[in-house]
Amino acid sequence: MAAIVDFRNVTAVGFESSPQAEALAGLRAHEARYFMNKYKHEFTVVPATESQETLDYVNRILKEERNIEFAAKPLETSRFQVENIKWAFVFYEDGLAVNVMYTVDDPKKRAVGFKLSEGMEVPKELEGKFKFARQKSKLAGTIRGSFFVIKGEY
Numbered sequence: 001m002a003a004i005v006d007f008r009n010v011t012a013v014g015f016e017s018s019p020q021a022e023a024l025a026g027l028r029a030h031e032a033r034y035f036m037n038k039y040k041h042e043f044t045v046v047p048a049t050e051s052q053e054t055l056d057y058v059n060r061i062l063k064e065e066r067n068i069e070f071a072a073k074p075l076e077t078s079r080f081q082v083e084n085i086k087w088a089f090v091f092y093e094d095g096l097a098v099n100v101m102y103t104v105d106d107p108k109k110r111a112v113g114f115k116l117s118e119g120m121e122v123p124k125e126l127e128g129k130f131k132f133a134r135q136k137s138k139l140a141g142t143i144r145g146s147f148f149v150i151k152g153e154y
Contacts, residue, residue: 119141
């Protein structure tokens with residue numbers, strides 16, 4: 001069942017099994033605030049167990065573009081389109097958030113982003129492959145993030 005993410009009253013509902021539950025909830029709220037402020041879009045999430053199609057889409061891009069397969073359990077996903085950009089998100093139990101930004105009409109503006117919840121280690125699947133920049137967030141604390149450009153068609 002889909003749920004709208006409330007970025008004013010941050011809650012860890014859906015992330016109870018995560019050792020990073022509070023930080024991951026802050027990261028999810030950070031994303032929700034971004035989409036509301038930039039696009040006036042309500043950020044909704046679905047339990048990963050109910051969104052296999054989104055998981056398959058993100059996993060296919062990760063595997064085909066960079067041969068990345070995460071061992072961590074996916075907890076929630078989100079998938080939507082605002083303006084000319086298709087978005088897909090996966091929030092993992094270890095505190096990682098992966099997003100796919102796929103611009104419909106501009107192949108040069110397609111990327112996969114990785115965001116690490118405050119306090120989590122870089123997942124072994126990403127170690128040494130990416131440099132992570134830091135970003136401060138009132139909702140999520142210090143977020144570390146990186147990305148790569150998508151070359152294929154999905």
